[in-house]
Amino acid sequence: MSCLDRSGKAEILQELTDKFAQAKSLTFCEYKGLRVKAVNALRRECRNAGLEYVVAKNTLILLALPENLREKARPILAGTTSVTVDSADGVSGPKVLMKFAKDHPFLKPKAGVLDNVILSADQVDALSKIPSREELLSRMLGSIQSPAQNILGCVNAVPTKLVGLLQAYCEKLEKAAA
Numbered sequence: 001m002s003c004l005d006r007s008g009k010a011e012i013l014q015e016l017t018d019k020f021a022q023a024k025s026l027t028f029c030e031y032k033g034l035r036v037k038a039v040n041a042l043r044r045e046c047r048n049a050g051l052e053y054v055v056a057k058n059t060l061i062l063l064a065l066p067e068n069l070r071e072k073a074r075p076i077l078a079g080t081t082s083v084t085v086d087s088a089d090g091v092s093g094p095k096v097l098m099k100f101a102k103d104h105p106f107l108k109p110k111a112g113v114l115d116n117v118i119l120s121a122d123q124v125d126a127l128s129k130i131p132s133r134e135e136l137l138s139r140m141l142g143s144i145q146s147p148a149q150n151i152l153g154c155v156n157a158v159p160t161k162l163v164g165l166l167q168a169y170c171e172k173l174e175k176a177a178a
Helices: 006-022 036-048 058-064 067-073 092-103 121-128 133-177
Strands: 025-030 051-055 082-086 108-114 117-120
Touching: 006 051, 006 058, 025 092, 036 051, 036 092, 051 092, 058 067, 067 108, 067 117, 082 092, 092 108, 092 121, 108 121, 117 121
Parallel strands: none
Antiparallel strands: 025 082, 025 108, 051 082, 108 117
8 A cells, every 4th residue: 555646545545434434333453464365264254244354554544533533543553453344233343353363363353443432452352242133132032922922831731731631531431431
């Protein structure tokens, strides 16, 4: 990117600014030492999860952030920095990165941004462990359905037990008659 002219950098800055403005969360990682094959695999995983993995100059990343975050983000943007842009639910980015980082020790989460608040690496790790929206909805649906299923089980148990009792009584009468 260093060979880009001023207009090329301005175009990249505008793209980054737009992406960051639409994002639910951003996750900053150090990727120094990560092989190209691993970076391509990470890009593929991010794409499959609806995320975007961006590598750009730290100054462009800093300028693309909202003004209220720039001073706090300046120390984070030292060395090799990549950004995962999550425009979906805010949790997918940290989840994908933390999962990938388990198998690739050169990928180190530095920090994140969620709702215009900068998160530490530990907070990004904690965020990655939160269930996704779909998981929470399915749990909630299961909780709502559970009482209805229990009532249905109780209602069905009465006739079933009655039929069993009548059948046992009939068998007892047959044995007595024989």
